[in-house]
Amino acid sequence: MTDIVKLSRILLGLATAAGALLCTSGGRTVAAEPPLNNFCRTSAPSAERIAAVSGEAPGALLLRQRCTVCHSLDRVLVREVDGPEKWARTLKKMRAYGAPLNDEETGVLQAFLAGLPSKPAAAKDFTRAGHFRRGLVWTANEVGRSISGLDVQLGKEVCTISGFANPHNITLSTEGARVFVTDTGTEEVLVFGTDDGHLIGRFKAGKNPMHVFVTPNEDRLLITNANSNEVTVHDYGTFEVLARLPVGDMPHGLTITPDSRWCYASGQLADDVTILDLNLLKVKGHIKVGRAPVAPAADGRNRFVAVAALRDGQVVKIDAVTQKVVGRVKVDGLPGQVAVSPDGYYIFSGNQVTNTLTVIDAKTMKILKVLEVGRWAHGLGFAVNGRSLLITNEEDSTVSVVDLHDLEITKTIPTGLGPNGIAAAYPLILTPHW
Numbered sequence: 001m002t003d004i005v006k007l008s009r010i011l012l013g014l015a016t017a018a019g020a021l022l023c024t025s026g027g028r029t030v031a032a033e034p035p036l037n038n039f040c041r042t043s044a045p046s047a048e049r050i051a052a053v054s055g056e057a058p059g060a061l062l063l064r065q066r067c068t069v070c071h072s073l074d075r076v077l078v079r080e081v082d083g084p085e086k087w088a089r090t091l092k093k094m095r096a097y098g099a100p101l102n103d104e105e106t107g108v109l110q111a112f113l114a115g116l117p118s119k120p121a122a123a124k125d126f127t128r129a130g131h132f133r134r135g136l137v138w139t140a141n142e143v144g145r146s147i148s149g150l151d152v153q154l155g156k157e158v159c160t161i162s163g164f165a166n167p168h169n170i171t172l173s174t175e176g177a178r179v180f181v182t183d184t185g186t187e188e189v190l191v192f193g194t195d196d197g198h199l200i201g202r203f204k205a206g207k208n209p210m211h212v213f214v215t216p217n218e219d220r221l222l223i224t225n226a227n228s229n230e231v232t233v234h235d236y237g238t239f240e241v242l243a244r245l246p247v248g249d250m251p252h253g254l255t256i257t258p259d260s261r262w263c264y265a266s267g268q269l270a271d272d273v274t275i276l277d278l279n280l281l282k283v284k285g286h287i288k289v290g291r292a293p294v295a296p297a298a299d300g301r302n303r304f305v306a307v308a309a310l311r312d313g314q315v316v317k318i319d320a321v322t323q324k325v326v327g328r329v330k331v332d333g334l335p336g337q338v339a340v341s342p343d344g345y346y347i348f349s350g351n352q353v354t355n356t357l358t359v360i361d362a363k364t365m366k367i368l369k370v371l372e373v374g375r376w377a378h379g380l381g382f383a384v385n386g387r388s389l390l391i392t393n394e395e396d397s398t399v400s401v402v403d404l405h406d407l408e409i410t411k412t413i414p415t416g417l418g419p420n421g422i423a424a425a426y427p428l429i430l431t432p433h434w
């Protein structure tokens with residue numbers, strides 16, 4: 001991406017509480033066009049918070065100059081409850097992603113961010129609205145602090161649950177009866193029934209829970225905890241912790257093989273993927289994959305696992321039998337999540353700053369197609385009938401629907417603000433034979 005393109009993204013940055021738009025870039029303040037960016041439309045950050053980051057304090061200048069290269073400041077502004085420890089970890093991760101900061105500047109910025117005025121993170125209770133039912137696709141709307149239930153056929157949001165702090169990732173149980181949400185603001189995992197959206201349970205896992213997954217046999221829940229460097233294994237029914245397994249520094253995503261035997265979890269600062277044996281509840285080993293790996297994804301037949309190394313801009317393939325890296329391909333634009341079509345033919349990579357979805361032939365590791373999607377293309381999941389792939393466009397607050405047969409985009413569905421994770425069908429359903 002050219003600097004000009006990057007800059008134009010940055011100009012769509014900040015909103016005032018009154019809703020008038022003032023977006024900042026590299027220390028300059030400019031009036032933005034009408035709200036093209038949904039992030040700009042959010043009234044989430046308070047006027048005090050916006051005033052503080054717009055000021056001349058050294059931390060504010062660093063923030064505006066160094067933290068708007070890849071994404072808008074809204075991503076920072078919505079982190080209302082993060083304290084110094086959490087900011088230290090986030091800054092470490094952003095440096096690993098390529099944010100230009102030395103140690104001294106990091107200290108200044110950390111203190112500034114932790115001292116920003118904030119407001120209470122989340123409502124005490126969750127509120128439900130709309131028509132709930134099974135078979136919907138769910139998004140975790142990090143900015144809107146809600147989750148959306150989408151009807152893909154109708155092409156619209158049909159229900160919503162609000163009252164989260166920063167809902168990050170979301171997953172469905174194998175049968176689709178429950179939806180699980182990680183809230184990185186309150187560091188809780190929330191469990192809802194999909195039939196009517198009622199809260200079934202809430203519990204703590206480790207520090208800063210990121211991604212959550214159900215084993216295909218619906219026995220256990222697995223959660224990556226970015227700030228305690230562990231995958232916690234929970235009983236599916238009681239949520240009780242069965243094991244805390246150490247994984248590479250700053251774990252983010254995880255995947256479980258269809259036989260429920262192995263878990264692969266990425267360590268963003270360790271540049272590795274840790275393999276966990278779920279029968280023995282032990283670490284099997286670590287594989288170096290490349291810099292800042294985000295979220296691995298298994299195929300539907302226990303053959304391989306794919307993961308994107310964000311800092312290297314590569315999608316990497318790991319053989320599930322030899323547990324070795326067997327292929328890699330360059331993709332542009334800070335790749336985040338990947339998905340493997342359940343038949344194992346395709347690997348899809350969401351590329352966040354080029355707003356594209358790359359379709360890779362999993363066998364040859366060659367790029368077959370690059371589709372234009374929305375801004376900050378991030379979360380990936382498959383629709384219940386296995387015929388389409390869905391991707392969240394975080395900065396457009398939409399989901400693009402990709403037909404898996406024609407590899408074309410068929411619709412774009414509006415969601416709550418800033419959809420990050422997406423839960424469609426349980427990921428291991430088999431793609432139909434065409």
Ligand code: HEC
Pocket residue numbers: 063066067068069070071075076079090091093094097098099100101109252294334336352
């Ligand atoms: C090189 C690109 C890049 C730069 C520069 C950058 N970020 Fe990020 N940032 C990302 C990416 C990519 C994500 C999405 C993270 C994910 O989903 O793992 C992100 C996400 C975030 C989040 C959301 C929470 C999280 O942990 O995912 C926060 C907060 C954040 N960035 C803060 C900052 C701050 C503060 C700076 C300035 C020091 C900064 N970023 C600079 C790439 C960047």
